[in-house]
Amino acid sequence: MAEAYPWQQALWQQLAGRTQHAHAYLLHGPQGIGKRALAERLMALLLCQRPAGLEACGQCKSCLLLAAGSHPDNYVLQPEEADKPIKVDQVRDLVSFVVQTAQLGGRKVVLIEPVEAMNINAANALLKSLEEPSGNTILLLVSHQPSRLLPTIKSRCVQQACPLPDATQSLAWLNTALPECDEQERLELLSLAAGSPLAAVSLQAQGVREQRALVVEGVKKLLKQQQSPSQLAEAWSSIPLLQLFDWFCDWSNLVLRYQLTEDEEGLGLNDMRKVVQYLAQKSGQSKVLDIQDWILAQRQKVMAKANLNRVLLLEALLASWAMLPGQR
Incomplete structure (x- = not known):
């Protein structure tokens, strides 16, 4: 189960509480604030067969398959290697998935991250599926730099800015995430990470x-x-x-x-x-x-x-x- 970050609580209530979902969401904001975790949490809820309030139950067949990484109606698209582009052939494979019927009889959910990693040909290949996804398919697009996206990509999605936590929230979370650091070190890391707490943890790990x-x-x-x-x-x-x-x-x-x-x-x-x-x-x-x-x-x-x-x-x-x- 993806981590639920405290600074996302209001946004989660808004997204998870919707009675009808858009066919595509663009979750955007600075890197290191938990957008991927938010998308994975929403993906689990959308695929769950027995949701418990605003959360996936974690116990149904769909949740167990998702946890095992073998859910037939879930597709994750990301660069094949770190810092490499998402290629047009990868998007064509995704398009083939989108036109298929859901094997478990519910929704199909696609997660793309980061969307700006798509080269121009890959982005254009996605447009049709973004505008009219086949069947009950929901696409979750995660972007760290939405200014780099084609206007035609952004216009086909419900654009949702993800919140950057304030310094108090970030430092409280870092106190648990980085217990080996003192308060001054955590302040420095948060400053170097431009206020993004998950990025601060990543920076600490890389020295x-x-x-x-x-x-x-x-x-x-x-x-x-x-x-x-x-x-x-x-x-x-x-x-x-x-x-x-x-x-x-x-x-x-x-x-x-x-x-x-x-x-x-x-x-x-x-x-x-x-x-x-x-x-x-x-x-x-x-x-x-x-x-x-x-x-x-x-x-x-x-x-x-x-x-x-x-x-x-x-x-x-x-x-x-x-x-x-x-x-x-």
Whole structure:
């Protein structure tokens, strides 16, 4: 049974309490807030033969088959490999499933996650099934980045924003999920995860705080001319490229914010506060805006899985970063 997160309670009451369901839902919101679990919970309820109020019973034939991963009327579509696109052949297999009759005599339920992983051909192949799914079929689409979806995909679904928990809810949940961390560590992880508690747990598992310390130390040495861009690009080979660009994007935003407001409360996490303040005071605003535009453009390429030379890209980023001070 998928976990029921406390911040989803009101939304669950709304979705599960419907007397008539739409043929397609688009559940969207930031990554790491429990959208997949919500979709799996709804999928179980929709397939259950003897629902207990607003929950699947967990004991009927349908629930047991779903728990075993062998339900004939359930189809999960996702990338075949992490960070790879959903291909058109995968969608064609899904379309073949949708046109079949439900084997248990009830609904068929499809879960697609993340929807934005579909390439353009795959997305177009899904449109007919999204508009008029055969029989009693319900499609649950999960998206972390709905802005990347085709308008024709979004228009065929009931779009449902999923709530981001507030800091109090997130920290209360993380207190149980990460008992080995102290309160300050959980606060840092939640900040690095942009407020998404499940993402914070994932970041802790991949050693993000150690990775962050390595990058921060490298940036400081870069600005002191103690290490070169090429040395750092090699040293950071194990750190996800998107994570690096997220951090540099955040730091450029903080530099601009301080230049405009001189608000010392808005300098970000303690590890880079002095560096951000130094860059804000020593760098020309137009130069900061230029590097921010460049970072955002490259970040989009990274997110789109473009074929990039990682080392050369990082060297270019770090060379530009090193040149910020003194150019006013």
